[in-house]
Amino acid sequence: MEIHQKAPIGRPRGFDAEEALERAMRVFWEQGYEGASLTDLTSAMGITRTSMYAAFGNKDELFRRALERYAEGPAAHGTRALEEPTARQVAAAFLNGTVRATTRPGCPAGCLGVQGSLASGASGHAARTALNDWRNGGTSRFRDRFRQAVDEGDLPPDADPGVLARYLMAVANGIAVQAAGGTSRDDLQRVADAALRNWPPV
Incomplete structure (x- = not known):
């Protein structure tokens, strides 16, 4: 008899990733890369550092994504x-x-x-x-x-x-x-x- 296991259902992020990225873009725009601390970024995005890392990777990757959003x-x-x-x-x-x-x-x-x-x-x-x-x-x-x-x-x-x-x-x-x-x-x-x-x- 075959046993079919359901794939685990991932927890929803609980925040709008596009909106969070938009807010991060504005922080980088105003403060520059080095001027924007992780506290500044996560506060503006309304998420924890853990959520930021899970959704966007590290600060460098977040900046790259924010720059892409800015260009577009x-x-x-x-x-x-x-x-x-x-x-x-x-x-x-x-x-x-x-x-x-x-x-x-x-x-x-x-x-x-x-x-x-x-x-x-x-x-x-x-x-x-x-x-x-x-x-x-x-x-x-x-x-x-x-x-x-x-x-x-x-x-x-x-x-x-x-x-x-x-x-x-x-x-x-x-x-x-x-x-x-x-x-x-x-x-x-x-x-x-x-x-x-x-x-x-x-």
Whole structure:
């Protein structure tokens, strides 16, 4: 006679993992990786450390998940910008989106990608690596888009796609730093507009 055993039924988590991740993202956004203690994170998430480890792994993994959520949510303007029909419109959409994202009412000022990189000690190595990969990935995507623009005649033949991509990222990161320091949205928009005036003509 066969004996069929039922698989054990796992205990429900008892909390909304997506909501908890959203709250963790905001803590990292506001305080950076090293500035966000486990107590800060679990208090904001409304869970115990045991639950956090069970659901998200360690702090490094939680940060990586929070960065992914940030990229898909508040920072999604970067991905959308790449779909614009011209290189100049790509640049404008990205910088204008950065101004809005870093000065959004009800959210931390600045950018999680910049705030999070204020990790300086050995404990911040994984966070720095994740942030470098994220930023380098963004730069590469803009470089490829601008290379396409050169090929299509949308940018002049002597335009350097790599330099343009780094220029765009440098201005966006500068906007984020200024926003975190309290610079107003209007003033930052003027910075974005000034940067676009230096964009190479077709």
